[in-house]
Amino acid sequence: MPLALYLLALAVFAMGTSEFMLAGLLPDLAADLGVTVGAAGTLTSAFAVGMAVGAPLMAALARAWPRxxxxxxxxxxxxxxHAVGAVTASFPVLFATRIVAALANAGFLAVALTAAAALVPADRKGRALAVLLSGTTLATVAGVPGGSVLGTLLGWRAAFWAVAVLCLPAALGILTGVPADRGRRETSGGPALRVEFAQLTGVPLLRAMLLGALVNAATFAGFTFLAPVVTGPAGLGEWWVPVALVLFGAGSFAGVTVAGRLADRRPGSVLAVGGPLLLLGWPALAxxxxxxxxxxxLVFVQGALSFALGATLITRVLYEAAAAPTLAGAYATAALNTGAATGPLIAAAALTTAAGVLGPLWTSGLLVAAALLTALPARAATTPGRNPEAAR
Known part of the structure; x- marks a missing residue:
């Protein structure tokens, strides 16, 4: 794999830390800003909405810019x-900074996904995406628990400052490691923007995006509100929250690694085996x-299954959107973050039910069930029906 791919993964690590770290900071953040834990959870949804909306918008705007x-x-x-978010005392301002950060993250990831696929042969897209997404999974292994520890020791603001600082070496790596000449988008040689947007009318692409969104909604529904489960029903202290996050992240890293080797050639097998296991895992966790x-x-197992399925489905989005080279990464990003936006919102509502803090886990199970029901009538969408030459 090219060095530039690993430098992109470093930036994804910083951004993934931010996206996931609120799972370990919500109680402290909510108390400091005078809002409920459920309201604080909407920061995750705000970030995800900005990602979902911003991905195609930013990708289209940056279409002819040097990569x-x-x-x-x-x-x-x-x-x-993140620097602004670290100093504000206003929840609305913090909410706004999450949207701005999400738009930046969306633009970065949409461009990076396309760049990663372009750096390798067409039949190695899944492996390249596994390297890129390893930045996210490593964030859940190290960055998110580290943010939780910082939050426990120094307050949630320290975690925001840490993310801001972490972006600096990533920026230096991009400046020195990503080739300038390979990245320029040539709009004259590629399809028109309207042609790329027209790919969204294709049923296989929409189906792959919907499945990815549902699985990611399930992941974020359970993960966002994991801390109250650890300190509540499990009866563990707050220092066990980083441990749980590390286990989830270690599982996600394992899942993405396995999926990276199978997503190109055997996606149907990943979904057929992992889907039912993921469905059983969330109710079992509750x-x-x-x-x-x-x-x-079970936290480790659910992390592995969630990211194995999610990475496989996002790879399918890129294959189905092969005729939209500029926006393929944006479509994948939009699918991921539509799920990441809706999952915590539904889970937050479940907190008010009789299930209490276990409600989000049941919500995750229902969302996975919806994904499997969607996939059943259309198994062709989860088989490697496009060979590398067609994808190219």
Missing amino acids: RATLLGFTLTFAAA LLAERPAVLLA
């Missing part, structure tokens, strides 16, 4: 948004939450 300069600009904007050892083990 390296575009990636650098988005990274620095992301850092600045039913066995009072058993700490079992809960922690």
